[in-house]
Amino acid sequence: MKQFQTQLQACLPDLWRYAFALCRDRTLADDLVQDCAERALRKQALWQQEGALKPWLMKLLLNLYRNQIRHQSRRPRLVAMEDLTVEPAAIEALEGKLALAQTARAIQELPDDQREVLLMVVLGGVSYKQAAEALDVPMGTLMSRLGRARAKLRERMADTPQKQTPQKQKRGRR
Amino acid sequence: MSKSDIDEAQLHAYVDGQLDAAECDRVEAFLAENPEAAALVAEWAAQNAAIQALFPAADHAISLPFVEDRDGAHQGWHVPLRALAASVAILAVGVALGWGGHQVLRPITASSDVVVAGLVDQAIAAHVVFASDTVRPVEIGGQDEAQLIKWLSNRLGQKLTAPDLRVQGYELVGGRLLSSSSGPAAQFMYENDAGTRITVFASRSQGSRMAEFSYQRGTFADGSKEVGSFYWQDEDLQYAVVGDAPREDLNQLAVAIYRALS
Numbered sequence: 001m002k003q004f005q006t007q008l009q010a011c012l013p014d015l016w017r018y019a020f021a022l023c024r025d026r027t028l029a030d031d032l033v034q035d036c037a038e039r040a041l042r043k044q045a046l047w048q049q050e051g052a053l054k055p056w057l058m059k060l061l062l063n064l065y066r067n068q069i070r071h072q073s074r075r076p077r078l079v080a081m082e083d084l085t086v087e088p089a090a091i092e093a094l095e096g097k098l099a100l101a102q103t104a105r106a107i108q109e110l111p112d113d114q115r116e117v118l119l120m121v122v123l124g125g126v127s128y129k130q131a132a133e134a135l136d137v138p139m140g141t142l143m144s145r146l147g148r149a150r151a152k153l154r155e156r157m158a159d160t161p162q163k164q165t166p167q168k169q170k171r172g173r174r
Numbered sequence: 175m176s177k178s179d180i181d182e183a184q185l186h187a188y189v190d191g192q193l194d195a196a197e198c199d200r201v202e203a204f205l206a207e208n209p210e211a212a213a214l215v216a217e218w219a220a221q222n223a224a225i226q227a228l229f230p231a232a233d234h235a236i237s238l239p240f241v242e243d244r245d246g247a248h249q250g251w252h253v254p255l256r257a258l259a260a261s262v263a264i265l266a267v268g269v270a271l272g273w274g275g276h277q278v279l280r281p282i283t284a285s286s287d288v289v290v291a292g293l294v295d296q297a298i299a300a301h302v303v304f305a306s307d308t309v310r311p312v313e314i315g316g317q318d319e320a321q322l323i324k325w326l327s328n329r330l331g332q333k334l335t336a337p338d339l340r341v342q343g344y345e346l347v348g349g350r351l352l353s354s355s356s357g358p359a360a361q362f363m364y365e366n367d368a369g370t371r372i373t374v375f376a377s378r379s380q381g382s383r384m385a386e387f388s389y390q391r392g393t394f395a396d397g398s399k400e401v402g403s404f405y406w407q408d409e410d411l412q413y414a415v416v417g418d419a420p421r422e423d424l425n426q427l428a429v430a431i432y433r434a435l436s
Contacts, residue, residue, distance in 0.1 A: 005238060012236040021229040029232075040240040105425075121190055121223045143183050150186075153221050168271055172321040 004044050006147055007053045008037060014054070021119040022065050024104070032068075036061040051133075051134065054126055059133035064066040106156035114149035117142055180204040184213060189218040207245045294405050295374035296354045297414035300361055301401060303373040304350065305417075311350030312363050322349050326360040332378060332410050336433035342427055343367065356412075372417030372424070374431060379412045404428035408435075 020029035132142040186203040205212040314322040315322035327334045352359040359377035403416045417427045
């Protein structure tokens with residue numbers, strides 16, 4: 001029992017990061033991870049000792065997200081740029097921030113199944129095999145969703161307007 | 175080494191750090207001979223880096239929740255505390271609304287959404303009133319741009335520019351001075367061939383907060399039409415771009431304006 005809690009605790013940072021990426025809101029991510037951990041503690045008897053704990057937790061988290069949060073986080077909300085957490089020290093950084101905002105939008109526009117795969121693989125700290133297990137899909141499906149997600153992001157980022165020197169653009173009219 | 179023994183799945187695995195050292199070596203040897211694949215892999219790696227930058231790890235410790243013991247013994251204060259926290263949050267929102275998002279409340283409301291929403295509302299209201307005016311939508315027309323800019327800059331006490339949006343298909347109609355809850359404000363109006371009008375609203379920033387960027391929708395007072403708005407601010411000015419254009423178009427415009435002004 002103690003061991004289960006230790007393992008669970010060790011998984012929480014990755015779970016939180018995945019939750020944050022899914023719902024793009026720190027408070028929602030906090031709630032989601034708390035719900036997930038609570039459920040895991042209650043249901044620990046169901047966990048098969050042989051398997052790794054994290055895929056099972058990821059699956060729990062994903063189900064909670066799909067049931068509770070997804071609809072809420074779809075609603076247009078005010079999302080503060082400061083949640084994108086890059087220090088805007090210079091104009092260059094602001095440009096970088098915009099590129100990041102563009103990436104964030106592109107991720108948001110991915111179909112749910114592709115976004116869930118991509119974010120889990122990049123942020124979840126799990127192997128492909130574990131990700132497939134957590135998402136309850138065959139390995140081939142996982143890989144094709146990952147491939148499609150990345151292709152779509154490339155496409156979207158290629159649409160991004162070229163960087164321009166602000167000064168040039170500002171008074172280029174005359 | 176033949177090309178065929180490295181497939182796309184292995185390239186993904188390479189980017190995601192799922193390969194052992196020997197497999198990495200094999201993929202790297204392959205990439206050295208296949209610049210196209212190498213470029214693709216570099217793009218994927220950049221995507222990963224962007225995703226990691228967008229969603230950093232939690233900056234706070236995450237503790238395990240308390241749950242009831244198997245025998246049903248209650249570990250006490252978990253639920254009451256949560257309920258208490260929720261009621262405090264509701265109170266805070268109530269107070270914030272009542273006081274117009276007073277500065278002191280910022281830490282509780284977690285952001286100054288209330289203040290922002292107030293400003294955006296004013297920008298939307300001004301848009302609704304003046305953009306629908308066919309007779310005199312602006313006080314000074316776009317043909318007298320220099321005069322317009324000088325006047326508005328003086329009134330705001332801050333150097334302004336009217337961004338050039340002709341690449342996006344929008345001509346400057348002109349501008350006017352407005353009053354807002356944060357003092358004098360400038361409104362620039364633009365129009366495209368189809369007669370769609372957008373307005374850029376600018377007023378002085380309060381405090382020196384870092385840039386943020388957000389999107390909001392509002393409705394005409396009579397509910398007839400929806401308008402979208404992008405809001406952001408820098409150290410000197412806060413801006414809102416308002417229009418009844420589709421979100422994606424408005425987004426493009428907002429980004430163009432943001433770049434022109436930064």
